[in-house]
Every structure is written in C-alpha cells, then in structure tokens.
Amino acid sequence: MAENQNLESENVFLNIENFSQFILKYKNHFEKRKYYQIDENFKIIKKEPSFILELAYIYFAENKENENIKKIVGGQFLETFKKKEKKIERLSKIEMSKLVDGFRRSIFNKESVFAVKLGNELLYRDKGKFFEILYNYSLISMDVNKFVKTFFAERMIEKIKIENNSKFNEIRDKIDEIIKNILNYFTKSDLTFLNFENVENLNYFVENHVDELYKKIYVENFDKIVEKYNVKNVEKIKFDKNYNFEDLSESKKILYKYIENFN
Numbered sequence: 001m002a003e004n005q006n007l008e009s010e011n012v013f014l015n016i017e018n019f020s021q022f023i024l025k026y027k028n029h030f031e032k033r034k035y036y037q038i039d040e041n042f043k044i045i046k047k048e049p050s051f052i053l054e055l056a057y058i059y060f061a062e063n064k065e066n067e068n069i070k071k072i073v074g075g076q077f078l079e080t081f082k083k084k085e086k087k088i089e090r091l092s093k094i095e096m097s098k099l100v101d102g103f104r105r106s107i108f109n110k111e112s113v114f115a116v117k118l119g120n121e122l123l124y125r126d127k128g129k130f131f132e133i134l135y136n137y138s139l140i141s142m143d144v145n146k147f148v149k150t151f152f153a154e155r156m157i158e159k160i161k162i163e164n165n166s167k168f169n170e171i172r173d174k175i176d177e178i179i180k181n182i183l184n185y186f187t188k189s190d191l192t193f194l195n196f197e198n199v200e201n202l203n204y205f206v207e208n209h210v211d212e213l214y215k216k217i218y219v220e221n222f223d224k225i226v227e228k229y230n231v232k233n234v235e236k237i238k239f240d241k242n243y244n245f246e247d248l249s250e251s252k253k254i255l256y257k258y259i260e261n262f263n
Helices: 002-009 019-025 052-062 067-079 096-108 112-125 127-138 144-163 168-188 199-208 212-228 250-262
Strands: 036-038 044-046
Touching (some): 019 052, 019 144, 052 168, 052 250, 067 250, 096 112, 112 168, 144 212, 144 250, 212 250
Antiparallel strands (some): 036 044
8 A cells, every 4th residue: 555655646657658658667556456335334336447547548648748647547546456467378279269258258257367368368369359349248238437448448459559569579568457457347347237128227327327428438439339340239329318527537537538639
C-alpha cells in the first residue's frame, strides 16, 4: 500500500515517452482485487473497474499535459494491487476450433486463468475472432463497463502496434497487460445477461444500468461493430432516456470527452 500511496503523490507520467513505456513501468499493477463489496446492511455494491490503462492511452493520444488525468491515475493506483510477475505462455499446439470454444467457455465459467491463456493465444492467431467474442459477451451483458473496456482495448492494442512497428517480440509484453486487465475484469465481475425478449428486463437495463458513456459509444459504434464482427443474438437498443454527464465518475468523464473530440 505504501508504494501505491507514493504513486498517488507523484507524477506517474514523469520521464515516460509513450503508452508502451507506461505499461512496462507499471505492469502487473492495473487491477483491483474485487469488483464488488457488501455493506453493513448486506447490500452488494458493485465497484467500477480500473481505467488506468484507458486513461494513460488518452494521455498520450492527446499529446499534451493533462493534470486531471495525472491526478486520477495516481488516485486509481490506490485501489489496485501489484500482482506477481507471470508470463503468459503460448498455446500454439491447440487446434483453432478448440481454442475458440475454450476461450468462450472460460469467460462464461469465470475461469480467469484459462481465459487469459486462451485469450492471449487467440488474439495472436486471430484478433478479429478475439474481439468478436468479447463484443458478443459485452453487448448482452448488464454490466456496461464490459462494453466500454472492450471498445478501448481494441484501440489500445492498435496504439501499441503503431508505437512498436507491429513487431511481435516488441509488443507481446505490452499487449499481455491489456489482455490480463480486460479478461480478469470479465471473469471476476458480475455476469448477468440481458434478455432481449423481455421488455421489462431491457427497460430495467436502460433505466438503471446504462450511463452517458455507454450510450455514446453504443449509439456511435453499434452498427460499425455489428458490420465488422459476427455479433449474434443482439438487437439494437433505442435509448429514449437522456443521461446526466455529471453522474459519470471522473474517469468516465475523461473517456467520454476523448470520444467526443477524437472519434
């Protein structure tokens, strides 16, 4: 915890030239231990995921000093923990059909270790299939953060490829951190699904789960995602409700403004 407190008080971007360097400096340090807690009345309170990687991506994409991002990222490090260094080994001998099926099942069964290993291998063999599975899950999930993190993960991986000229040996250690971050969140957070045949269920989702960030990404990108990937059993949701930007967390406000300015 002392190390995390130091990160809160210092400039976490000092002497770091790009997003790839940021990932390497703070690797294994981007996740929360839990994504929910129980209060004294036994009410389950869901916790927002860490957006450290997404905020760092935006910081370098904007190519300017952003004191707000510095402050928020430093504060978010207080809520994360440093995991033991563990390299993700390749599973190059597994058949493609078994790899795809195993990855899909591991997410559903909340098996984080297997999801990370299988997802890592699938990403390097077929990035499109990897994101197809994540988008299929996130677009039927009641947890809006899964869709947000999938959307940004796709862009962060492309950023790393650009910074390192797409050389496999130079990007693997950085992309591994993004894979671990998103898949550990997928498997350790709530796994409740939308029922598109139940109007009441959909209305509850729109009224009580959706926020302004989710709506913005969804409205502006749903058609592109469905066209790009083989998204199944999903109906496009119409959002008649207007959400309040001020209800977003400080992290999500930055993600929203970035999309508004750069999308």
